[in-house]
Amino acid sequence: MAGQTDDTKREGFGWGIWATGAIAAQFAADLDHVPGARRAAVCSRSMETAQAFSAKHGFASAHADPDAFLADPAVDAVYIASPHTEHCAQALRAIAAGKPVLIEKPVAMTSVEARTIEDAARNAGVFAMEALWTRFLPAVQRAKALIDDGAIGTVRRAEASLLFHRPFDPEHRLFDPARGGGVLHDLGVYPLSLATFLFGAPALERGRWQAAPTGVDRAAEVALTCGSVPFTAKVGFVEDPAAEGRNDFIVYGETGTLRIDRHFLSGPSLTLWDRPLETTPDPRGWGEKLARRLPMPGRTVMDFARPSRGLNFQAAAVQAAIARGETAHPAMPLSDSAAVLAIIEQVLAAPPEN
Numbered sequence: 001m002a003g004q005t006d007d008t009k010r011e012g013f014g015w016g017i018w019a020t021g022a023i024a025a026q027f028a029a030d031l032d033h034v035p036g037a038r039r040a041a042v043c044s045r046s047m048e049t050a051q052a053f054s055a056k057h058g059f060a061s062a063h064a065d066p067d068a069f070l071a072d073p074a075v076d077a078v079y080i081a082s083p084h085t086e087h088c089a090q091a092l093r094a095i096a097a098g099k100p101v102l103i104e105k106p107v108a109m110t111s112v113e114a115r116t117i118e119d120a121a122r123n124a125g126v127f128a129m130e131a132l133w134t135r136f137l138p139a140v141q142r143a144k145a146l147i148d149d150g151a152i153g154t155v156r157r158a159e160a161s162l163l164f165h166r167p168f169d170p171e172h173r174l175f176d177p178a179r180g181g182g183v184l185h186d187l188g189v190y191p192l193s194l195a196t197f198l199f200g201a202p203a204l205e206r207g208r209w210q211a212a213p214t215g216v217d218r219a220a221e222v223a224l225t226c227g228s229v230p231f232t233a234k235v236g237f238v239e240d241p242a243a244e245g246r247n248d249f250i251v252y253g254e255t256g257t258l259r260i261d262r263h264f265l266s267g268p269s270l271t272l273w274d275r276p277l278e279t280t281p282d283p284r285g286w287g288e289k290l291a292r293r294l295p296m297p298g299r300t301v302m303d304f305a306r307p308s309r310g311l312n313f314q315a316a317a318v319q320a321a322i323a324r325g326e327t328a329h330p331a332m333p334l335s336d337s338a339a340v341l342a343i344i345e346q347v348l349a350a351p352p353e354n
């Protein structure tokens, strides 16, 4: 262990971060926007890396031994930011040590693993949640309230896309089977989980996918019924930047239409139309970009600009749930995480189409 935590100076809620990659750095930065949060400790596979990350982001201590990290009394909760394949084992280890856990998405590789984490947390009386930050964004919370309050009438159907420019690279975790590569686990969880949150439990109607040269899924289309709402999602890692998707989430109601705008996973804004539409304008077009700045009859744009990436809202929700003595968050229960992984398993059980 490097660094010292002076017990007399420990105030607030101490976060420990397990892993030091890209999202770990963004979470560490977003802790600036979490009231009461304190940067307690970092754990890496290498002490040198842990110390460098700790120094850069202002953590109190650095660890290369997970047992010492999990025994650190300054850590009130652990944020797991490793590749998907590590999530389940690390979460179970943290729970066994009595540390609440916020586990990056996907919470695990399989629905069975997700349920194992859920059972372990419940039995130990320790908090656990998938870090599906999108559910906690103010724009998404507002979208749910609008839908539930009937602002667009009965929901007829919904659709979403997330196609990101990610050229094939066999070394990258996204394409590496050993590190949980594949678009459904990486991006697919966003639309599937959000549809589950907004409309209800998912049931698979149809699914298809294409494989990357490493065998993992690089594109997929999924049709679900969530609650009673038909929902379709397209996800992909695309070679050509021009092939990126609309990356928005559209809810078609009987009296209105609501769009969580591009890129919906970070909830930058909402657009509400006061009438039912069969489609909405493509957010990538210049006309649409201009239209969003101008007042338009029958159309309201709600802006949710913020200084953070948006990981802070889930962290604040976790702190509050732990303060209430909960072992799960009502807005993101692990049963939903398991249900989404079960859908992904059903889709990938069929052979790829290429």
Ligand SMILES: NC(=O)C1=CN([C@@H]2O[C@H](COP(=O)(O)OP(=O)(O)OC[C@H]3O[C@@H](n4cnc5c(N)ncnc54)[C@H](OP(=O)(O)O)[C@@H]3O)[C@@H](O)[C@H]2O)C=CC1
Residues within 6 Å of the ligand: 019, 020, 021, 022, 023, 024, 043, 044, 045, 046, 049, 050, 081, 082, 083, 084, 086, 104, 105, 106, 131, 133, 173, 179, 186
């Ligand atoms: N919420 C969001 O917006 C995002 C979430 N994610 C999720 O976060 C997780 C991590 O993604 P990301 O940060 O992009 O990944 P990175 O590859 O950038 O970082 C992963 C880190 O995990 C640690 N690690 C532990 N075991 C391994 C291993 N076997 N191989 C490689 N690294 C390992 C490493 O830290 P060390 O060397 O210190 O041990 C590494 O730096 C994923 O599950 C992903 O789905 C990712 C991006 C955005």
Ligand SMILES: O=C1OC[C@@H](O)[C@H](O)[C@H]1O
Residues within 6 Å of the ligand: 164, 186, 187
């Ligand atoms: O969670 C994520 O969101 C943003 C993507 O770029 C990244 O691949 C994914 O892990």
